[in-house]
Amino acid sequence: MGADNYHPISKTGSNLTDAGGIGYTVVGALDTIQLMGLNSEYQRARKWVSKSLSFNRDGEYNTAEVTNRVLGGLLSAYHLSGDVLYLERAKDLADRIMPAFNTPSGFPVTKTNLRTRIPVEDPNNVVSTAEVAGIQLELRYLSHLTQNYDYWDKAENSIKALKNANAHFGLPSVFIG
Numbered sequence: 001m002g003a004d005n006y007h008p009i010s011k012t013g014s015n016l017t018d019a020g021g022i023g024y025t026v027v028g029a030l031d032t033i034q035l036m037g038l039n040s041e042y043q044r045a046r047k048w049v050s051k052s053l054s055f056n057r058d059g060e061y062n063t064a065e066v067t068n069r070v071l072g073g074l075l076s077a078y079h080l081s082g083d084v085l086y087l088e089r090a091k092d093l094a095d096r097i098m099p100a101f102n103t104p105s106g107f108p109v110t111k112t113n114l115r116t117r118i119p120v121e122d123p124n125n126v127v128s129t130a131e132v133a134g135i136q137l138e139l140r141y142l143s144h145l146t147q148n149y150d151y152w153d154k155a156e157n158s159i160k161a162l163k164n165a166n167a168h169f170g171l172p173s174v175f176i177g
Contacts, residue, residue, distance in 0.1 A: 001026055001048045019059025022066070022114070023048070027073035034080045049074075050085055055093050058115040063100045063108050064131035066093065071138045078145070087145060094142055094151055101154040106161030107132050107176060108154075126177035132158050 003013020004024040015021040026045050033042045071093050078086035093114075100108040100119045107127045111120035136155050143152035165172045 001044065002052055017057070017059035017061065019057040019115075020054075022055060022057060022061065022070055023053050024065075024069050027053070027077070028069045030073055030086075031076035031080055034077065046083070046085070049077075049089060053089060055089075055096055055114045058113060060111040060120045061114055062131075063097055063110060063112050063119075064128075064135055066097060066112070066114075067135040067138050071097075071142070075138060075141055075145070090142055091146060091148075094139065098150065098154060101158065105177065106157040108135070108158060122177075124175075124177070126175040128175055129162065129172050130174075132162050132176070 001013075002021050002023045004016045004021045005014050006025045007013065013021070013025070016024070026048060030042070030045055030049075033045060071090055074086045074090040074093065077083070078090065096114045096117050097108075097112050099117050100112045102119070103109060108131070109119040110122045110127050110131065112118070113120060136159065139151040139155035143149050143155075162172060162176065165176050
């Protein structure tokens with residue numbers, strides 16, 4: 001349990017980086033497990049989050065994927081269960097990716113090293129519009145829950161930058177920078 005990707009035919013898992021998994025699959029499934037009433041599976045997944053989930057990984061993780069799949073999964077699990085474990089893990093993860101937003105443009109960089117909290121610059125100095133726009137809900141909801149509006153401000157600044165980007169016909173391009 002805890003691998004980023006699960007391969008059901010071989011019943012094995014794999015991770016997206018050599019630094020180890022951060023539970024993309026199990027964390028992303030926590031809300032579904034709860035909604036389906038799969039109590040033993042939920043307890044097993046919760047135990048893994050409690051005992052084994054670590055974001056202290058020295059590897060490059062996609063900022064948007066981590067925000068959507070892992071931060072979003074933790075926030076959904078918290079919303080459904082009220083279990084502060086998930087909120088604590090969500091804050092830890094969000095704090096690790098916040099430096100990705102410290103850019104002159106206001107757009108987050110594409111990848112972040114979760115252990116060092118150092119953003120990994122894209123060699124082309126661009127980010128996809130979907131990555132910028134697709135992280136709003138998680139960061140704003142975390143701000144609401146924690147009353148820490150740094151998360152909200154980072155999300156809002158990236159949207160303002162997107163709105164101010166030189167957009168042809170009112171639509172930004174697929175990649176911006």
